[in-house]
Amino acid sequence: MPARHFDGKRVRAARRALDLTQDDVGAALDVSRGTIAGYEANRSFPDGYKLPGYARVLQRPLDELFPRDGEPDLADLRCDAGYPQYKTSEIIGTRSATPVQNAERGVARLDDRFMGPLAAAYGVTVNELLAAQERSFGISTPPPSAAQCSAQALVPRTVTEKINYLLQNAYFGQTPPTDAEIAQAINEAGTTVATADDVRALRTGTETFASPAMRASLARAFQVEPAFFEDGAEVNPAAREVLEGIRFLGSIHQGQILALAARGSNTGLSAGMIAKINELVAELQDKLPDAPGSA
Incomplete structure (x- = not known):
């Protein structure tokens, strides 16, 4: 049954009040008279997207003819x-x-x-x-609020969203790995945890369940903190660090922070702030195993 309340008796009364036959309504909605009879007897219900057209045919407000409890999804x-x-x-x-x-x-x-x-x-x-x-x-x-819109869109919550967030934001001009390459990285420990088809199913949302072993393996494959793939990662401090780190590096890659730093005190960054950025970049280089100049 659709989210809106459908009452066949109410619909039948509205039809009769306009002196319309079931054939008339069926022709307007491109369904058979028998289908309309089924609706009015509450034996079946129209798809939700057909209700606005039904209300127009019966010349009644949508919310009055098909009321809904609560707010819409x-x-x-x-x-x-x-x-x-x-x-x-x-x-x-x-x-x-x-x-x-x-x-x-x-x-x-x-x-x-x-x-x-x-x-x-x-x-x-x-x-x-x-x-x-x-x-x-x-x-x-x-x-x-308008200020919250972009911030909400940046916080991935489901496993599907997290995989796609990393693929779209964490490679900074490099080609993101394919499903097969992700699966290969997942299985590097020697145990087959996932196939390329498994990765594709999670990435596209065809499959929504990921076991703890799969989540841990995804974190290893993407080289992020395991907490990132845990439920509720949007409020997990370790996962927030992953998100903020990606945004920070993305700003550097786009030249935003470097351009601001180059302006110095001329409405740009202070010397102390530039020094702090240098410290952060040096710390990131130390932590990334394949970063240039690391041991």
């Missing part, structure tokens, strides 16, 4: 806009609707570039879309 917003899931690929410009499907299932959050097009198509703000996304992940929060 991503699937609710899509259905209220009248889109079947497969149609969202056209909205976000991808070959498939997998990104939206994964977000609605609470597997992987939407990429930032999809937020604007989806919000526009659904007739909501980006903040409202983000709040609905959190509900899809089982997190009930008020709509985030």
